[in-house]
Amino acid sequence: MPLTLVVLAVWALAFLTFNTVVSVRVWRIKTLPRWRRALPGLLLCIALVASLSRVTGTTVIAETLAFPLYLATAGISLFELRRHRTRTSGLDNSEALT
Numbered sequence: 001m002p003l004t005l006v007v008l009a010v011w012a013l014a015f016l017t018f019n020t021v022v023s024v025r026v027w028r029i030k031t032l033p034r035w036r037r038a039l040p041g042l043l044l045c046i047a048l049v050a051s052l053s054r055v056t057g058t059t060v061i062a063e064t065l066a067f068p069l070y071l072a073t074a075g076i077s078l079f080e081l082r083r084h085r086t087r088t089s090g091l092d093n094s095e096a097l098t
Contacts, residue, residue, distance in 0.1 A: 017038075019073045022040065024041075025077070026040050026041075029080065029081075031084070047065070047066050047073060050062050
């Protein structure tokens with residue numbers, strides 16, 4: 001097996017692991033509405049189903065949907081985590097002033 005395939009497989013596994021971790025972190029934020037907590041996980045599941053559609057021989061779905069959905073999962077998760085951090089750090093700083 002060529003080295004480039006190994007590197008690509010390791011990168012894909014790392015990216016999938018990253019998406020899973022940030023989706024779980026967003027799910028654990030209790031101050032968000034349910035639909036916003038579930039959105040990254042739902043997008044990740046749809047992307048996984050699109051990737052698994054290659055098994056049936058329909059590669060068009062996987063080629064057009066899977067990677068953009070993985071990127072959307074990472075983007076939305078990081079946005080929600082940053083927003084949560086700024087809100088909680090802002091609350092901590094305002095409480096320190098009073």
